[in-house]
Amino acid sequence: MGFKEAVRSVLSQYATFSGRARRSEYWYFVLFNILTAIAASIIGCIIGYIIGGTTTSITIGTAFYYLACLALLIPGLAVSVRRLHDTDHSGWWLLAGLVPVIGGLAILVLTLMDSKPDNQYGPNPKGF
Numbered sequence: 001m002g003f004k005e006a007v008r009s010v011l012s013q014y015a016t017f018s019g020r021a022r023r024s025e026y027w028y029f030v031l032f033n034i035l036t037a038i039a040a041s042i043i044g045c046i047i048g049y050i051i052g053g054t055t056t057s058i059t060i061g062t063a064f065y066y067l068a069c070l071a072l073l074i075p076g077l078a079v080s081v082r083r084l085h086d087t088d089h090s091g092w093w094l095l096a097g098l099v100p101v102i103g104g105l106a107i108l109v110l111t112l113m114d115s116k117p118d119n120q121y122g123p124n125p126k127g128f
Contacts, residue, residue, distance in 0.1 A: 001025055007032045010079045017091060021082035022125045026111055029079050033072050040068035080111070085121035087113040 001009070006028035013019075044064025048057035081091030087110055096103040115126050 003028045014075050017081045020086040020125050026083040036068050040064040086115050088116040088119045
Protein backbone atom coordinates (compact mmCIF):
# COMPACT_ATOMS: atom_id res chain seq x y z
CA MET A 1 0.00 0.00 0.00
CA GLY A 2 1.42 3.36 -1.05
CA PHE A 3 1.21 6.76 0.62
CA LYS A 4 -1.82 8.03 -1.34
CA GLU A 5 -3.70 4.75 -0.96
CA ALA A 6 -3.06 4.67 2.77
CA VAL A 7 -4.23 8.24 3.36
CA ARG A 8 -7.28 7.71 1.15
CA SER A 9 -8.11 4.47 2.97
CA VAL A 10 -7.85 6.01 6.43
CA LEU A 11 -9.82 9.14 5.54
CA SER A 12 -12.54 7.07 3.83
CA GLN A 13 -12.89 5.13 7.10
CA TYR A 14 -12.88 8.39 9.11
CA ALA A 15 -14.43 7.01 12.31
CA THR A 16 -14.36 3.26 11.70
CA PHE A 17 -12.86 1.58 14.73
CA SER A 18 -13.64 -1.98 13.65
CA GLY A 19 -11.53 -4.05 11.32
CA ARG A 20 -7.81 -4.14 10.75
CA ALA A 21 -5.12 -1.85 9.31
CA ARG A 22 -1.79 -2.90 7.84
CA ARG A 23 1.49 -1.46 9.06
CA SER A 24 1.97 0.54 5.87
CA GLU A 25 -1.49 2.10 6.19
CA TYR A 26 -0.81 3.11 9.80
CA TRP A 27 2.71 4.48 9.32
CA TYR A 28 1.89 6.35 6.12
CA PHE A 29 -0.97 8.03 7.95
CA VAL A 30 1.38 8.93 10.80
CA LEU A 31 3.69 10.53 8.21
CA PHE A 32 0.69 12.33 6.69
CA ASN A 33 -0.24 13.69 10.16
CA ILE A 34 3.27 15.04 10.70
CA LEU A 35 3.47 16.65 7.25
CA THR A 36 -0.01 18.16 7.61
CA ALA A 37 0.82 19.64 11.02
CA ILE A 38 4.05 21.17 9.71
CA ALA A 39 2.35 22.57 6.60
CA ALA A 40 -0.54 24.01 8.65
CA SER A 41 1.91 25.71 11.02
CA ILE A 42 3.94 27.22 8.19
CA ILE A 43 0.88 28.43 6.29
CA GLY A 44 -0.58 29.88 9.50
CA CYS A 45 2.68 31.66 10.31
CA ILE A 46 2.90 33.16 6.83
CA ILE A 47 -0.70 34.37 6.94
CA GLY A 48 -0.21 35.74 10.46
CA TYR A 49 2.97 37.56 9.46
CA ILE A 50 1.24 39.18 6.50
CA ILE A 51 -1.69 40.25 8.69
CA GLY A 52 0.13 41.62 11.70
CA GLY A 53 3.76 40.76 12.26
CA THR A 54 5.69 38.28 14.34
CA THR A 55 3.40 37.90 17.36
CA THR A 56 0.33 37.44 15.18
CA SER A 57 2.32 35.02 13.05
CA ILE A 58 3.03 32.73 16.00
CA THR A 59 -0.56 32.92 17.26
CA ILE A 60 -2.16 32.12 13.92
CA GLY A 61 0.45 29.44 13.15
CA THR A 62 -0.37 27.74 16.43
CA ALA A 63 -4.11 27.99 15.73
CA PHE A 64 -3.69 26.39 12.28
CA TYR A 65 -1.57 23.63 13.84
CA TYR A 66 -4.25 22.84 16.44
CA LEU A 67 -7.00 22.89 13.82
CA ALA A 68 -5.08 20.39 11.67
CA CYS A 69 -4.48 18.14 14.68
CA LEU A 70 -8.13 18.34 15.68
CA ALA A 71 -9.30 17.48 12.15
CA LEU A 72 -7.08 14.38 12.08
CA LEU A 73 -7.68 13.24 15.67
CA ILE A 74 -10.60 10.86 15.02
CA PRO A 75 -9.13 9.14 11.93
CA GLY A 76 -5.80 8.87 13.77
CA LEU A 77 -7.42 7.14 16.73
CA ALA A 78 -9.45 4.91 14.40
CA VAL A 79 -6.44 3.73 12.38
CA SER A 80 -4.51 3.17 15.62
CA VAL A 81 -7.27 0.93 16.97
CA ARG A 82 -7.44 -0.95 13.66
CA ARG A 83 -3.64 -1.37 13.73
CA LEU A 84 -3.82 -2.86 17.22
CA HIS A 85 -6.59 -5.18 15.99
CA ASP A 86 -4.26 -6.34 13.22
CA THR A 87 -1.74 -7.43 15.85
CA ASP A 88 -4.55 -9.23 17.72
CA HIS A 89 -4.76 -6.69 20.55
CA SER A 90 -7.72 -4.73 21.83
CA GLY A 91 -8.03 -1.06 20.93
CA TRP A 92 -8.12 -0.35 24.65
CA TRP A 93 -4.34 -0.78 24.57
CA LEU A 94 -4.19 2.80 23.30
CA LEU A 95 -4.84 3.89 26.88
CA ALA A 96 -1.41 2.50 27.75
CA GLY A 97 -0.07 5.59 25.98
CA LEU A 98 -1.21 7.60 29.00
CA VAL A 99 1.52 5.97 31.08
CA PRO A 100 4.65 8.11 30.69
CA VAL A 101 7.47 6.60 28.61
CA ILE A 102 6.61 2.91 29.11
CA GLY A 103 3.12 3.28 27.67
CA GLY A 104 4.36 5.03 24.55
CA LEU A 105 7.03 2.39 24.05
CA ALA A 106 4.44 -0.38 24.45
CA ILE A 107 2.22 1.21 21.78
CA LEU A 108 5.24 1.67 19.49
CA VAL A 109 6.17 -2.01 19.82
CA LEU A 110 2.59 -3.14 19.20
CA THR A 111 2.25 -0.98 16.08
CA LEU A 112 5.55 -2.30 14.71
CA MET A 113 4.50 -5.95 15.06
CA ASP A 114 3.58 -7.95 11.96
CA SER A 115 -0.02 -8.85 11.10
CA LYS A 116 -1.49 -11.88 12.78
CA PRO A 117 -3.49 -14.51 10.86
CA ASP A 118 -7.27 -14.22 10.74
CA ASN A 119 -8.52 -13.30 14.20
CA GLN A 120 -11.63 -12.04 15.97
CA TYR A 121 -11.22 -8.62 14.31
CA GLY A 122 -11.42 -9.95 10.76
CA PRO A 123 -9.39 -11.54 7.99
CA ASN A 124 -5.72 -10.76 7.52
CA PRO A 125 -5.49 -7.61 5.35
CA LYS A 126 -2.39 -9.00 3.66
CA GLY A 127 -4.58 -11.66 2.13
CA PHE A 128 -2.72 -14.74 3.32
